[in-house]
Amino acid sequence: MARNMAKLSLICSLVGLAAIYAAAISNRPRITPIASLNESFIGLRVSVSGQVIDYREHEAGHLFLKVKDKSGSLVNVPIFSRTRAQLEDLIELLDNVEITGEVALYQGEFEVIPEEAEDIKVVHTAPVALSEITEANAGSPAKVQGVISKREIVGSGNLVLTLQDDGNLIQVFIPSWIVEDGLPEVHVGDTVRVDGWVQLYNGKVELKLTSASHLHVIEDA
Known part of the structure; x- marks a missing residue:
């Protein structure tokens, strides 16, 4: 009798756990296509996923992303400073993200506004080979990695780094205000990862x- 009662208790416990799990799954927001967002979603909590195609920081510590999905x-x-401070993963241009938050119109x-760091999932994308960056990419974001082969100051404090990888070169232009805004110290021979915008300058x-947060030192010289 006691054994049967124990079995019944165990079965009830398992059924209860299964019900709780099913309820959690059903309450979890499914991925909502960005194109389907309209005014009826305002105030609702949804999940969207896509690629970060723009990234802007506010002096107060807020981070503003533009996310594009497959459509x-x-x-x-907008990731406000309190939430951003909780993030363990850095977010870079072209990373894939899943954001859960409240829909607002601004x-x-x-907008989809996450409340906690747990509302933000990040999958980092790998840098592309320097050889893949061409004139056709002008006006688009890109993420690259290479060794600094040259470092020079130009104009009124602007910094130009020349990155090298597998015999290919690309210059990284860093405006003076970014240099003064806490740019990591970098030297010739350092391996760095950079995400920014492709542009043409004097035909190159x-x-x-x-x-400043778009440059990451991977390995010191």
């Missing part, structure tokens, strides 16, 4: 840095 639609994702554009392809 090509965009949504703004200046005519939809270069990468322009738009934030």
